[in-house]
Each structure stands twice: as structure tokens, then as C-alpha cells.
Amino acid sequence: MESLQTSTESIFEAFLDYSSGLFLVLDKSGRILKANAYAKQQLGKQIVNQMFDRIILDFYSTFELSAVERELEDSQPSDVVHALNVKHISGMPQTYLFRFCFTDKTIYAFGELNNDELESVRKEILGLNEELNNLTRELHKKNALLEQLNREKNQFLGMAAHDLRKPIGLAMTYSDFLIEEAGPILDEEQNGFLSTIHKSCVFMKRLVDDFLDVSAIEAGKFDLDLHPSSTFEVLEQSLRLNQLQAAKKDIRLKVQTPQDIPKVMMDASKIEQVITNLVSNAIEHTAPQTTVAIELSVKADHLVFSVEDEGPGIAPGELKRLFEPFEKTSTKKTGGEKSTGLGMVITRKIIEAHEGEIWVESVLGKGTIVFFTLPMTWRGHG
Amino acid sequence: MIAQEVYDQYFNALLKGDRVRCTQMVQTLLDQGIDIQVLYRQLFEKSLYQIGEMWEQNLISVAREHLVTAITENLLNLVYPFLFSQRKLERKVIISCAANEHHQIGGKMVADIFEMNGWDSYFLGANTPTDQMISFIGEIKPDLVGLSLSIYFNVPSLQQGIEAITREYPELDIIVGGQAFRWGEISFLKKYSQVQYMKSIEDLENQLKKE
Structure with missing residues (x-):
């Protein structure tokens, strides 16, 4: 009978050791006497002999085991749950839901991850990732379309500018010629008209030349003669x-x-x-x-x-x-x-x-x- | 053709959740000028099927399978600058997952295959409500609708989707495909005359090339 009991205890202990929960045995002062294998793996082997409150991150209040003991006087251990941020070995704190059990000489603490919460966060992140990837796909598609439209715009701009260049050049040359040759026999107002035509042609030619340059640059046809x-x-x-x-x-x-x-x-x-x-x-x-x-x-x-x-x-x-x-x-x-x-x-x-x-x-x-x-x-x- | 050694290295990195290594490997293949269709078939599709089988045999967890899918979906983004710059036909396709179907990567890859073959594809994503899909079809007026299904017990949703489409657009051709049909029954599709089943990306490509 005794050996069966010992064997049951050791099996139970082995399960506890490899369960994915933190199982800690503390003395009444809060010193950790024993930790299961999972706890050592998650929090570091050195947790044994540390004080319990040293393994948790307590930002605004001090966590006190005595307060938990008082709480348990009127409740079942399963009803008293404390979400505590534990210092994980990776440096990233993790929140465990802790339940406690107090005996005359010992305190048992069992901490488990909130799987429901983790699952909902995981689902949300996966959903966000999918959404982001769908948007990225849409963005690439729109980008390809814009690039195509830009190429067509440059092609049009280049063709239009090229076709405009010659007639503008002719108007510029002939207006210049008229200013020189006919200027003396024209009155002041007529000379003014000619001068405006000439200046406008000079500006238009510059604009057309600039358009041709920009269209060549954007079409990647901007070759340097080095x-x-x-x-x-x-x-x-x-x-x-x-x-x-x-x-x-x-x-x-x-x-x-x-x-x-x-x-x-x-x-x-x-x-x-x-x-x-x-x-x-x-x-x-x-x-x-x-x-x-x-x-x-x-x-x-x-x-x-x-x-x-x-x-x-x-x-x-x-x-x-x-x-x-x-x-x-x-x-x-x-x-x-x-x-x-x-x-x-x-x-x-x-x-x-x-x-x-x-x-x-x-x-x-x-x-x-x-x-x-x-x-x-x-x-x-x- | 992707060498077995390269595939194995990629698969091991993917299984470990090593996103950086996977990204490097795919980028290297793209820089080497790999055919995108080969990349889809011999790296993405093959590895996802292999992961799916491992999950079915309880060799990996659901979380691991989701991580692998998420990484693969991110890797598709590397391909898009090449994918969308290709010559376009005057043909449009809407690809959607059935309502309640939360696995979207297969459908997305199918939409990409259409793009590679010159189609203009619209991908509606996971779990698309049927009424939204119907209204989008009305807006886009596609030549074809593709429905993706990954989990066989979502077949009723798929049927609901097919019936809604055929009611509104009786002439519209529909293709269906996905992991759900690897082991599942497809005879129920026979009653829909305009529905065609596509077994794999390769089958789809062969079909598109015939057109």
C-alpha cells in the first residue's frame, strides 16, 4: 500500500514537473523551496531560494502573500486568482494567473498562462497580418498600374513636345526675322505685338525642351555622354x-x-x-x-x-x-x-x-x- | 527548377519560423531570375502542402502551422513587384474564400497565378460574406469567379456561395479548389453545370494556357 502511494506521488510529481504551469512550493516567509521543471525552464534555475515577490514585476503596489491568505479565509482556492507579471528568462515579462493554497508550514503556488487571452491575441495578430498582406498586394497592384499610366503619360508628353518643337521654332525664327527686317517700317504698337509673339515663342520652346528632358528622364532614356x-x-x-x-x-x-x-x-x-x-x-x-x-x-x-x-x-x-x-x-x-x-x-x-x-x-x-x-x-x- | 537541397533548407527555416532566412532565400531566387510560377509551385505550394500534412498527422501544432502560413504570405509580397508589371489581357477574375473559411493563402496564390497569366485579379480575402461577394461581382463584372476552400467541413458554406452566385449570375463561370478537396468528396459539384474543379496550381495554369 505504502509503495503504491509513493509511486502515485512520484507519478503525480513527474506530471507536475512537465506540465506547462509554474508550480512552486514556498515557506511561510515566501521563500521558494521547490519549483517544477517548467518553472525553472521559464524563470531560470536560480529561482529556488529566491523570495516569491522577487520573481514578479510589481509596478504600483506590493504583492503580499499574507493578504492572499486573508482573502482565502472566506473563499475557495480556485476562486482566488491573481494575474502576476513574472520575470521570464527571455527578458520579456509574461502574465500568469496564480492560485495559492496555504497549509501550516507551506504555501503552494500554481501559475498558468491565460490561454484564452493568448488565443484571441494570436487570432487577432494573424487577422491583422492577413489584412496587411492583402493591402500590400493591392498597393503593389495599384503601383504597377500607376507606373504603366506614368509611362503612357511620358510617351504622350514626349510625342506632343516633339511635334510642337518644330512649329514653335519656326514661329520664333520668323518673328525674330520680322523684328529685324520689318521693325523699322512698323509702328510702335505693331513692334510690340511682334515682340510679344517672339517672347512667347521663346518661352514655349523652353517649356517644350524641358518637357522633352523630363519625359526622357522619367522614361529612363536619360543617357550621359561622358x-x-x-x-x-x-x-x-x-x-x-x-x-x-x-x-x-x-x-x-x-x-x-x-x-x-x-x-x-x-x-x-x-x-x-x-x-x-x-x-x-x-x-x-x-x-x-x-x-x-x-x-x-x-x-x-x-x-x-x-x-x-x-x-x-x-x-x-x-x-x-x-x-x-x-x-x-x-x-x-x-x-x-x-x-x-x-x-x-x-x-x-x-x-x-x-x-x-x-x-x-x-x-x-x-x-x-x-x-x-x-x-x-x-x-x-x- | 528548385534544387532539392535549396527546398530542404527553405523548408527547415520555414518550420523553425525563421522569417529572415526564408526572406533571404526567396530574394536570392528572385535575384537569380527564377520563374515566378516555378517559385509558387515548387517552393510555396509544395511547402504549404507538406506543412498541412504534418499538421494532419499531429506532428506540428496549429500555432506552428499558422506561423508558417503567415511567413509564406509575407514572402508573397517579395514577388509582387514582378508579378503586377506583366502584360494584361482584357479578362477579370474574382477570387474569394467561402464564408467561414479562414484560410486565405491558397486563394491568394490562385489570384496571383491569374495575374501571371495576364488576368486582372481581385482577391477578396478570408471569410468573405456571400452578400458582399455578390455585390462585388455586380460591381466588377468578372469573366470568372474562383472560390477557395481549405477545410472540408466548410463545404455547406461553399455550396451556399455557389448557389447564390448562380442565382444572380447564371451565366458566370466558377472554379473551385483548395486543400479541402485533397481527401474530400467532390461529386456534389457535378450538379452545378458552370462549376469546374481545379486540382492544383499546375492544373489551373494548364487550363489558363489553353485559353
């Missing part, structure tokens, strides 16, 4: 185009460059387009009889180019919009010049294609500086 080029020559050529514009507003172009700069790998015509555009912008935004400063320097393995004007400056909130298509800042051009809203977009794309960087610094009332860099060690792609 050669080692002299930065001085590129700068000189660009400024030659800007001189006339500056002279009309009596603006001085102040150029500062170092003595010697080695040739740099670049698409010279595109960098010339960038410099012309930046200097032209500076001239347009600065008042007559002021200075636009152009500076070229070498910093580490980069060429740094800057254009500084004495214009009204750009508000900090508008700086980030400067490189967005068709965005125009509130800064007015001093000579009433028109902008396509694409120049800075194209400029940035050209610089980025050269693996350079472009940025703007501006102080309201003082002026704006546009910087760009070109890596001197870059050999180009492919």
Missing part, C-alpha cells in the same frame, strides 16, 4: 550665354575659381545646361545693379560649384518644394521673367546622374546660394 572635360571650359561656355541676360539688368557676374583643376568625367553639355540654368535663375531673381557670384572650389575628392544671388531669398518652408515639378516659390522674378517650373527638376536629375549632390541655402532678405558637387574620382557607369 568624357573627361575641363570645368573651366564648361563654365566659360555657360557664362557666355548668361552674359547677355546679366548685361540687360546691369548685373555683374563675379567668378572665382582655383588656379588648376584636373579634367573631370562629365557630360559637358548637360553640366553646361545646369550652370546656365542656375546662373539664369540667379539673374532673374536678383535686382538690377547687383552681383551674382559664381564660385568653383575643390573639397576633398569633389568639385563644389556655387551660385549666389542678392535676391529676396526663399522661405524655409518653400526650399524643399524647389525640386518638385511645376512648383514655383513665392519669390518674384525682378524682370517679370516666366518660369516653366521644370528647370530645377532637370538640374537635380542631371547632377544625381553624375552621382553629385545639389542643395540650396537661403536667407530671407539676403539672398540664395545653390550648391552642387561633382565627384572627381567618378569614372561613370558601365
Whole structure:
């Protein structure tokens, strides 16, 4: 009989040991005398001999076993449940539902995970994951559709701009020709009409050229014709185009460059387009009889180019919009010049294609500086 | 073709719940230019069937099976940039899970197979109420509806869905498929003339290629 009892106890103990619940035996002071294998696995082997309240995270009140004992005087052990946050060996606390049983010398504590709660959380997370994945699928699908529409838009833009270029060019040339040849025999009003036609044609041609550039960039057909080029020559050529514009507003172009700069790998015509555009912008935004400063320097393995004007400056909130298509800042051009809203977009794309960087610094009332860099060690792609 | 060794490594990582390793492996296969249909059949479908069998034999828990499914569903997102950029036909399909059917990954993969074959697919997700599905069919006007079923005891829901569709749209073709029919009876489908059973992704692909 005795051996059967011993055997039953040992079987019972073995089950307890491997059950997925924390089974702890404490003395009356709350010291852990014994812990089942699962408890040691979850909380660490060192829990034996620790005080019970040391294994729980108690944020706002102190958990007291004596209070539980008083509670149990009027209730069944199965009715008194305490949800306690236990310090898990992984470092992530886990909430166990604890039940206690008090005898003369010993306290038995049994903690189990709230499976219903875990199950509902698991279901919710799985549901959220599915929902998120369905949305991601939808997003990819919409994205592919948008990309297709964008390609079609660029194709249309490219075709339209290409077809418009020739008639605009003809109208521009002939209006220019008429101003020169027929100007002297026309009256002031008629000359004014011709001048407006010519200016509009110049603007339209610029717009069409910008459209063609943007459409090529967005269609990924923006190829660089890379050669080692002299930065001085590129700068000189660009400024030659800007001189006339500056002279009309009596603006001085102040150029500062170092003595010697080695040739740099670049698409010279595109960098010339960038410099012309930046200097032209500076001239347009600065008042007559002021200075636009152009500076070229070498910093580490980069060429740094800057254009500084004495214009009204750009508000900090508008700086980030400067490189967005068709965005125009509130800064007015001093000579009433028109902008396509694409120049800075194209400029940035050209610089980025050269693996350079472009940025703007501006102080309201003082002026704006546009910087760009070109890596001197870059050999180009492919 | 996915080498057995690669499949085994992937399957072991999946079974362990190693999402990062699985992601790396699928990304590597995509970078190597693997055919997406091969990826679906020989990696995703094969591993999910194997996991399903392990679950049926009590070799893994429900939680483990759900984890594996969730990881696989996340991996499908890696494929989408390639999937949706393909040439489109003028054909639309709605894929849905039957009402009360909470397993959606099979249906989603079927929707993706249609995309790969140039169809415009609309995936409605798990446990789609029949009335919502009917109203979506009215809105989209698809050429075909696909219903997915993973658990055989949801057959009444599937039948309810089929009957509701045929009542509203008697001419509309329907395909059904899913894990539920691997061991289950399919003869009840014979009474619906416009319903066709698809045994596997491969069968579906063969059918789509014939059209």
C-alpha cells in the first residue's frame, strides 16, 4: 500500500514537473523551496531560494502573500486568482494567473498562462497580418498600374513636345526675322505685338525642351555622354550665354575659381545646361545693379560649384518644394521673367546622374546660394 | 527548377519560423531570375502542402502551422513587384474564400497565378460574406469567379456561395479548389453545370494556357 502511494506521488510529481504551469512550493516567509521543471525552464534555475515577490514585476503596489491568505479565509482556492507579471528568462515579462493554497508550514503556488487571452491575441495578430498582406498586394497592384499610366503619360508628353518643337521654332525664327527686317517700317504698337509673339515663342520652346528632358528622364532614356572635360571650359561656355541676360539688368557676374583643376568625367553639355540654368535663375531673381557670384572650389575628392544671388531669398518652408515639378516659390522674378517650373527638376536629375549632390541655402532678405558637387574620382557607369 | 537541397533548407527555416532566412532565400531566387510560377509551385505550394500534412498527422501544432502560413504570405509580397508589371489581357477574375473559411493563402496564390497569366485579379480575402461577394461581382463584372476552400467541413458554406452566385449570375463561370478537396468528396459539384474543379496550381495554369 505504502509503495503504491509513493509511486502515485512520484507519478503525480513527474506530471507536475512537465506540465506547462509554474508550480512552486514556498515557506511561510515566501521563500521558494521547490519549483517544477517548467518553472525553472521559464524563470531560470536560480529561482529556488529566491523570495516569491522577487520573481514578479510589481509596478504600483506590493504583492503580499499574507493578504492572499486573508482573502482565502472566506473563499475557495480556485476562486482566488491573481494575474502576476513574472520575470521570464527571455527578458520579456509574461502574465500568469496564480492560485495559492496555504497549509501550516507551506504555501503552494500554481501559475498558468491565460490561454484564452493568448488565443484571441494570436487570432487577432494573424487577422491583422492577413489584412496587411492583402493591402500590400493591392498597393503593389495599384503601383504597377500607376507606373504603366506614368509611362503612357511620358510617351504622350514626349510625342506632343516633339511635334510642337518644330512649329514653335519656326514661329520664333520668323518673328525674330520680322523684328529685324520689318521693325523699322512698323509702328510702335505693331513692334510690340511682334515682340510679344517672339517672347512667347521663346518661352514655349523652353517649356517644350524641358518637357522633352523630363519625359526622357522619367522614361529612363536619360543617357550621359561622358568624357573627361575641363570645368573651366564648361563654365566659360555657360557664362557666355548668361552674359547677355546679366548685361540687360546691369548685373555683374563675379567668378572665382582655383588656379588648376584636373579634367573631370562629365557630360559637358548637360553640366553646361545646369550652370546656365542656375546662373539664369540667379539673374532673374536678383535686382538690377547687383552681383551674382559664381564660385568653383575643390573639397576633398569633389568639385563644389556655387551660385549666389542678392535676391529676396526663399522661405524655409518653400526650399524643399524647389525640386518638385511645376512648383514655383513665392519669390518674384525682378524682370517679370516666366518660369516653366521644370528647370530645377532637370538640374537635380542631371547632377544625381553624375552621382553629385545639389542643395540650396537661403536667407530671407539676403539672398540664395545653390550648391552642387561633382565627384572627381567618378569614372561613370558601365 | 528548385534544387532539392535549396527546398530542404527553405523548408527547415520555414518550420523553425525563421522569417529572415526564408526572406533571404526567396530574394536570392528572385535575384537569380527564377520563374515566378516555378517559385509558387515548387517552393510555396509544395511547402504549404507538406506543412498541412504534418499538421494532419499531429506532428506540428496549429500555432506552428499558422506561423508558417503567415511567413509564406509575407514572402508573397517579395514577388509582387514582378508579378503586377506583366502584360494584361482584357479578362477579370474574382477570387474569394467561402464564408467561414479562414484560410486565405491558397486563394491568394490562385489570384496571383491569374495575374501571371495576364488576368486582372481581385482577391477578396478570408471569410468573405456571400452578400458582399455578390455585390462585388455586380460591381466588377468578372469573366470568372474562383472560390477557395481549405477545410472540408466548410463545404455547406461553399455550396451556399455557389448557389447564390448562380442565382444572380447564371451565366458566370466558377472554379473551385483548395486543400479541402485533397481527401474530400467532390461529386456534389457535378450538379452545378458552370462549376469546374481545379486540382492544383499546375492544373489551373494548364487550363489558363489553353485559353
